[in-house]
Amino acid sequence: MIQNVIEHLGSIDPVLAALYATLFTWGVTGLGASLVFFFKKINRAVFDSLLGFTGGVMVAASFWSLLAPGIEMSDGEGFEKVIPAVVGFGLGALFIFGLDKILPHLHVNFQTHEREGIKTPWHKSVLLTLAITLHNIPEGLAVGVLFGGAAAGFEGASIGGAVALALGIGLQNFPEGFAVAVPLRRQGLSRWKSFNYGQLSAIVEPFAAVLGAWAVMEFQPILPYALSFAAGAMIFVVVEEVIPESQRASYTDLATLGFIGGFMVMMTLDVGLG
Template identity: 55%
Template sequence: MTDWLLDMNPILLALLATLFTWGCTAFGSSFVFSTKKANPKLFDSMLAFAGGVMIAASFWSLLAPGIAMAEEQGVPPYIPATIGFLLGGIFLMMVDKFLPMINEDLYFKEIKDRKAKHRTAMLVFSITLHNIPEGLAIGVAFGVLAADFPTSSLSGAIALAIGIGIQNIPEGTAVSIPLRREGMSKRKSFFYGQISGMVEPISAVIGAVAVIFIEPLLPYALSFAAGAMIFVVAKEVIPGSQERGHVQLATMSLMIGFVVMMILDVALG
């Protein structure tokens, strides 16, 4: 059923996948036009489900193929896995140190004053920068298909994109709704909410091109993407899904997401 997808250019597949994730960000931002409040339980379960998908994908779609590729290249497999994984986490830790993901005290306090434009720009830039590793992870997952390694998985790459897309829905809402609450128009709130996802298609294409044309980097790139994914899940996704008190619901949703991704990647890959 996926033969026609396998025949497509991996770079094009990565682009299409991240256009989907960008669309999910826009969908989340569109809740600013609704008069109804978004169901917090639904959003928390969606966020946790996406976290489970991303954890499973970090191993089966990224780390495991990277380890196998290192072995085929004659490199001790734990070296690129360790270096790449830790660098992915360290990179996001440094980003998070200078641009916290969503800090309402910093970005939304006194947003109506003369610094409002500066605060809004910083917020959008922060979210955008955090989306770069997600786009790179998708690009790497699709780009590795061109190398025709036996451990590469189209279903795993697709599932990773779906998981990140689901995670982007509440993320888009988390930007647009506070901006609207602080007096920005609905259209501008939506615009700033969805624009943060625009960087994912760009970074995905870069990631796919890099791994296709620089094959020795594949194990490191896959491990880097896995480390970035785990950092996002541990730092943002899990705490964000439980901060409103829906701990059990979020925990079970995360486990279900993990199982779904495992089935997709192991059974169908």
């Protein structure tokens, strides 16, 4: 079945393929958020394990799906070959750093007084949604860039690898949807409103994916930089947000094991399908 999906996505316009792939990841987020119709809380040990899993998937994807192909397709030898990856990686991290300082948001498991970004009277529900939205931007961008690179025929970029990345992101989006929806439900929001906020956190992914695929197709020389840009953005999110959130309770070992599991799953998907 997965092979059929790869063949189909490889036969259509890369921008459209990127859109389809990230509609899937958005849908998985909505599926996770839909659990709020059945549960009003989540076991913290389970949640921290899933959060660790998310971090592991993102770190593995940053290397196996983005940095390694970006370096492989760069021209030159030695230090010259790695320059695009270094530049793109740094710019990606700085991009999310800037958004983190500007965009009002509140990380999951953090108290209201720990909100980040510019001061705003926005409700906690909006701030929680924006926190997850922040790290969905590089995820969508990464999928789009990889589809664009594969369609352009760059060595190291493949449709299989792009599909593997979308599958990995979809897997870690599931707990994210639930992570936004459940706290809002516990605050008194209706199940429907909680679900809507949860699934809306991933709506940015299709937009970022389409932009990434289009940019690479139009300006092919930027691909090594674009892949590394997405990797740098994802690593920044993991270190600044995902890991600290998973380590705030007494289940740090479970969160760490979840991270290892997520890394193994994403590595397996990328190597197996890419």
